[in-house]
Amino acid sequence: MGKMELCPKIEAAMQLLGKRWMGLIIYVLLNGPQRFGQLESCLPISGKLLSERLKELEKWGIVKRQVYPEVPVRVVYELTERGKQMEPIISAIHQWAEHSFSEDDFPVEINKD
């Protein structure tokens, strides 16, 4: 059989984007640096998973974590250059979503299936 080979780079990128919340986290961070609690409150994701995802993005060099040892500690996450370069991806997703779906009429129930 043909067994077309997959480019390992796109395979890796897809593995990253193919994880729940990854895209949305990057989408939010494109609006500028955000602290942990801000991300947690504007995304429907638990602190545990958010923490895991941010660590992963840090390992990929997409996100930078900065700790300010203040009154209660402040931790700010921001995109690295590599992270900011993902803007065209998020933008393309946004555009596709905008013109593919009519206002609150989705092909499938969100959060179901």
Add this chain to the structure above:
Amino acid sequence: MGKMELCPKIEAAMQLLGKRWMGLIIYVLLNGPQRFGQLESCLPISGKLLSERLKELEKWGIVKRQVYPEVPVRVVYELTERGKQMEPIISAIHQWAEHSFSEDDFPVEINKD
């Protein structure tokens, strides 16, 4: 707290792309219609999950399933117009992956965390 609202359309799109294998399945189908077995053999995904994902993509109107009741049955999957319109997304991912990673030097081991 600010609690920036997420656009429901991009949220839906991210939920779709944020599922394992979705991006790669669309990526492969952008090369033209493929039968089930071809997809199964060129993607590192089991038949069970491939079947599930294709059903989901069908419900989203991204993929069309065509059955040819031949000798052994032949089932061909192809992108709909809405599916084909995802090309800029996949293309952006491809470009980002190409220039972000140096040859077989990934920030993180693929298939490991």
Add this chain to the structure above:
DNA sequence: ATACTTAATTACTAAAAGTAACTAAATATT
């Protein structure tokens, strides 16, 4: 002492993914 805040982590449960064996339908082979 006790309480409050943020950024996590831990223990536990629920859901999703992965694996391998199995099925259906139509033929082809022994």
Add this chain to the structure above:
DNA sequence: AATATTTAGTTACTTTTAGTAATTAAGTAT
């Protein structure tokens, strides 16, 4: 006639991942 072959799935079962809620640490403030 019985057995094998092919494709596109499905089923039963195990492992991994996600989700929830309670807990922790550090530094104030009451």
